[in-house]
Amino acid sequence: MPEGPSLYLLREEASVFRGKTVRNVVGNAKLDLERMRGRRLKAVRRWGKHLLLEFSDFTLRIHLLMFGSYRIDERKPGPPRLRLEFDNGEISFYTCSARYIEEPLDDLYDWSADVLEDAWNPRAARKKLLAEPSRLVCDALLDQNVFAGVGNIIKNEVLFRIGVHPASVVGQLPSRKLGELIREARQYSFDFLEWKRAYVLKKHWLVHTRRTCVRCEGPIRKLHLGVTNRRSFFCPHCQRLYTAQV
DNA sequence: ATTCATGTTGTGAT
DNA sequence: TATCACAACATGAA
Secondary structure, X not given: OOOHHHHHHHHHHHHHHOOOEOOEEEOOOOOOHHHHOOOEOOEEXXXXXXXXXXXXXXXXXXXXXXXXXXXXXXXXXXXXXXXEEEOOEEEEEEXXXXXXXXXXXXXXXXXXXXXXXXOOOHHHHHHHHHHOOOOXXXXXXXXXXXXXXXXXXXHHHHHHHOOEOOOOEHHHOOHHHHHHHHHHHHHHHHHHHHHHHOOOOHHHOOOOOOOEOOOOOOEOEEEEEOOOOEEEEEOOOOOEOOOOOX
8 A cells, every 4th residue: 555656645535624624533543532523634744655634733644554554435344543534524544553743744844855745856865865875775765764755666666667776886876877766766656656546556567576577578586685675676687786896 | 374565663682 | 872673563465
């Protein structure tokens, strides 16, 4: 479910409750849910993989983690982590992290780090990347402070698109390649978004979970790489390894 | 049936 | 004190 584009769609769907008053709240979240009863939902926002339900003096932050899910105007069997009921419908969240944020969102979130935002700032991303030049690109792409919203699928697909091996060292990428990395992190996220919206995401994966390279027909390798130790799928023939010279 | 995965946070060891 | 490795969370697809 939950990379940035999926949260983008969730935000869109949940925005029907903007301006509505919470009539009832239930759930097993370890939060003072009563706090939201009778309160008006001021805005529905998103940053990276966070859904932000903003009230006048606090915000409910939902993170779907790996297995989280939600339903609008329908219910899964079993108790929700959290359900908000409004006059025009309801939204239920399952298996997610829910917490309150007390600070103004603009104080907490760097909107320019979100690859799906108008405020996205590729130059700031480049600067952050070059500040830690010894990192592997597979780790850097998952860094939410640099690429908020990018997840493991986007990571793998971006690296395939630009022909870069996931174990490449950030500081060893030619400047132009680094520019491609940054550009595709955003572009692929928008492609992901439209494919997800049309329920055709998986068939567009070129490398993630695949066994054969669509370009050279050679075998795809699968390794758990980097400090993040997440699955990296790559074609050793089509994706070049940029690494420190000995 | 069992394994594993679109992710983050907290804890305890070093 | 700071950093790091790993456990915990918990669902459903393959």
